[in-house]
C-alpha cells in the first residue's frame with residue numbers, strides 16, 4: 592500500500608545510521624494516507640561525516656521535514672537556523688521542519704513523552720518522580736518532566752552520569768534534582784515516597800526480557816510506572832507493576848507521540864493517533880516472527 596506520488600508531493604523522512612529497523616516510515620505513511628495528505632516519508636542512512644551534506648540536501652531538495660536519530664541528535668544543532676526552546680535546553684533534536692528554507696529543530700521525544708502521560712490522565716506537575724537511567728533517552732524525558740514541575744531523583748548504574756544530568760537539570764530549571772547510584776537500597780528508599788517511576792535504562796529490552804531494573808517487592812498500587820522500552824511492549828517491569836495494581840504506560844506510547852507531534856509540525860493537521868499506535872504494534876509483532 593502506498594500513496595500516489597505527484598508533482599506536488601511533499602517529502603519527509605528520517606536520517607540516522609543504522610536506519611533499517613526504523614518504524615517511522617510505516618507510521619507516517621499510514622497517517623498521511625489516512626488523512627488524505629499528499630506527503631511521503633522515506634528513511635535515509637546518513638553517515639556521521641555526511642550530516643552536513645545531508646542538511647544541504649534537505650535545503651536544496653526542499654524536503655519538508657526530517658526526523659533525526661542516532662548518531663545525529665546533538666551534531667545536527669549547529670546546522671539549523673532556529674531551535675525550539677525545549678530542544679535548546681536539552682541540546683538534542685529529533686525533528687526538523689523546513690519552512691521556506693528556514694530549518695527549525697524540535698525535540699518531540701521530550702514533548703511526546705509528556706503528551707503520552709497527559710493523554711492517559713496523568714498530570715506529573717508537583718509529583719515525585721524516580722528516574723532510572725541517565726543516557727540520551729533519560730535526558731529528553733527528564734527535561735520535559737522537570738520543566739513541567741516535578742520533584743525528581745535520578746538513579747543510574749554509573750553515579751557520575753546521574754550526577755551530571757541532575758546538575759544540568761538543577762542549573763537549567765533552578766530546582767534541586769538529586770542523583771543516586773542504581774542499587775536496591777537506594778531504590779527501596781526513594782520508591783517509598785514516589786508517585787511516578789520511569790525506566791529510561793535499556794534493562795528489560797529484548798533479548799533480555801527476563802530482566803527488570805526494580806524488584807517487584809518495591810512496586811505498589813497507586814504508583815504510575817512508565818517504561819520507555821517498547822520491545823517487548825509489556826516488559827517484565829510493566830507486567831509486575833500491573834500485577835500489584837499500579838498504573839502503567841508503555842514505551843510504544845512515547846514512540847507514537849514523538850511521531851504524532853512531528854506529523855502535526857509538518858502537516859498542520861491532527862494526527863490519527865490510534866492508527867499510528869496500531870501500526871507500531873503491527874510492526875513490532877511482525878519483527879517478533
Ligand code: ATR
Nearest residue numbers: 724725726727728729747748749752791792793794
Ligand atoms: P539511550 O539513548 O537509550 O538512553 P544510552 O545513552 O546508552 O541509551 O543509555 C543507556 C542507559 O541504560 C544508561 O543509563 C545505562 O546506565 P550506565 O550509564 O550506568 O551505563 C543504562 N543501562 C544499560 N544497561 C544497564 C544495566 N544492565 N543495568 C543498569 N543500567 C543499565
